[in-house]
Amino acid sequence: xxxxxxxxxxxxxxxxxxxxxxxxxxxxxxxxxxxxxxxxxxxxxxxxxxxxxxxxxxxxxxxxxxxxxxxxxxxxxxxx
Numbered sequence: 227x228x229x230x231x232x233x234x235x236x237x238x239x240x241x242x243x244x245x246x247x248x249x250x251x252x253x254x255x256x257x258x259x260x261x262x263x264x265x266x267x268x269x270x271x272x273x274x275x276x277x278x279x280x281x282x283x284x285x286x287x288x289x290x291x292x293x294x295x296x297x298x299x300x301x302x303x304x305x306x
Contacts, residue, residue: 233291235283237263238274247271249287255280 234246240260247263254264257277264270273280
């Protein structure tokens, strides 16, 4: 994904239109089968990206701003 404004990650709506969402306000990311992002304000966005892609974008953002160490999240740490 290209560079984004501060605190934002770039995602794609189902209609193909890109948009930015504030990564600090993402509460949950789920797939059913489309990927849905729920923000802390109750807004929900459905995006083209796979759940794992969104989680990786969030992780990269947190690492860039120093809130998350490089090795903090591991596959075996994720609860299903």
